[in-house]
Amino acid sequence: MANENDLTTVDPLSLIPPFPNSDPSTYPKITPGGSLILAWQIRNKRVLLVGGGNVAATRLVHLLSADALVTLICPPPGLHPETAHRLKTHRDAITYIPRLFSPSDLDDPSISLVLTAIDDPAASTEVYTLCKKAKIPVNVADVPPECDFYFGSVHRDGPLQIMVSTNGNGPKLAAMIRRKVADGLPSCTGSAIEKVGELRKKLRKMVPGSAAGGKRMEWMSRVCEEWSFEELAALDEGMMEGLLGGYEEGKVAGFEEIKLGRLMEAVKIGEGEDDDKEAQ
Incomplete structure (x- = not known):
């Protein structure tokens, strides 16, 4: 007879008590293939953003709106006008490094996540590979297979945030759906x-x-x-x-x-x- 205290020899499912009054047909349906939608609290947490172009500018909006501390790496010629504007107006929140990415940039133990927004597939993959080794969540713009998370289309109204995600399948459609949802909400x-x-x-x-x-x-x-x-x-x-x-x-x-x-x-x-x- 197995020792009752030795759970290694017991099928854990056999320990689950019966629930005779429950009706499994009323439980939510499981639909595999989705993403875990979270409101990630990154206030005062360090985020590494590689790139300074148009996509990086949109990423900055999300990060600054969430009160993140951003380290932005990009040579000056690669900066989008909006990105350059954010660097000047949010000096306390953004640390600007005016050069190309270096693997040593990931040595900072305070980095919570990494975003890449550069037009260099090889360099982006390098960042992704290094992040996976360092176990740092990473998002490579426009490359779904190299993303631990996606950016959706977001509607913001004060404390309200609604994100629409197509799981990387159709960003434009996500934006269209977001607008339809927002248009259906009261203005107040x-x-x-x-x-x-x-x-x-x-x-x-x-x-x-x-x-x-x-x-x-x-x-x-x-x-x-x-x-x-x-x-x-x-x-x-x-x-x-x-x-x-x-x-x-x-x-x-x-x-x-x-x-x-x-x-x-x-x-x-x-x-x-x-x-x-x-x-x-």
Whole structure:
């Protein structure tokens, strides 16, 4: 008889308990061949960008928008006007090395990822090979087989970021799809998200701790479902306080109810001021 504590002799699948009430047909379908879409946090992390042309300029927009620290390697004649502009306006974020790439450039242990955007397939492959040996994630522009990750077409509206990826198959189509998606969103979407973020912070401050996490999430979900984007974007400090007033009872007041409450409060304040004047 095998030792119960010796898992090396036991089929691990045999240890899984039965789930008689589950229905596998309701589980999401697995569709192989996709990419793992992530919002990679590279704030204050070092990124090596090889190249300074048009593609490098677009990469810089993404990197600087994510608050990355960029080391850009490119001879001065190879700089695109936009890239040159970024070098001058973002000196604190970009370290410029005015020469061709050297393998020693990868010796910096702080490098989190590498991007190449140069019109030299052999040099690009060299960078890719060196990065694989160093176990550094790398993207070689326009060469999908030499990419650990892809850049998609991104729509940005304040805190909102939507990326459309065709997994390297059709960048132009990705841009067209992104525009269609963006055109279908309310113009106030970014502002609505910012206000929801402010409301969440106020709620966490009012009801801190992990024990209340489930209730907080459920209440915030109801706010997002019951208020329109336009109403969420119109939230101000007073309206947020009025909305939070119903949290303990599990109530989510409507937009008009909150507005009416604000109006009634203003009327009371006005009446109080009138009484003070009469008393004087």
